[in-house]
Amino acid sequence: MVEMKIDEFVRKANRNSEIGADDNDGVISIFADTGDLLIDVPVDATNFLEVNWYNVKPVNYFSKHTREYLSALIDEFLQTPIDERFPEKKYRLVANPNSLEETGTYASRYVACIEDSMDSFSFVYGGPTIFSEKDLKQIEESHPNIAPAIEAMKERVNNE
Structure with a gap:
């Protein structure tokens, strides 16, 4: 199964020197190295018809290699199930x-x-450990009696 998260898409797009990408309010914006906005890919898009192509000719902005790279990148992202992108x-x-x-x-x-x-x-106390949502769900499924305690203790970690 193809799987590409939003941040991975942005990171891979930014590896190419001819383009740049940002994730803003549910849309991945792709820019030429000149700063011109070229493409918006909604994070919940499922096909190329939902991608907003601005009135530009990519041939004027990118090499053939970059056009192929970007097309493959968008295609892989669109093939990823929406709930797996985040x-x-x-x-x-x-x-x-x-x-x-x-x-x-x-x-x-x-x-x-x-x-x-x-x-x-048993809970072992100490330094702050980061738990993934998947790991906590597995623990809650194994021991449903502690699920309310885990839910009450959760503190969201951003960008770590």
Whole structure:
């Protein structure tokens, strides 16, 4: 299955010296190295008909290699299921948000890991560990009784 996340599309487009790309408000904008806006690809587009091609001739802006590269990049992105395009959410688990006031230290503030065995689990406190949404879902499915606790402790991590 083809899979390309939005940030990966932007990163790959920006590797090419003739173009640049930005992700803004649900649209990936592609610019020529001159700064001219050429193409807008909505992040929820499913085919080339939904891509906004500005009134330009790509042949005037790009080499044949870049046109082929960009076309293949857009095609791969459009083939990716929409729900797979978005970056995976990441979280820290804040066990004791008032740990500094209560104990004078942050040592018990975060869950560093969740130890899981056949018949039990335990939260190990320590430094802030980043958990993916997928990992937390697996833990919640294995131990549904702690799902409310995990949901209550989630603190979204951005750009790490």
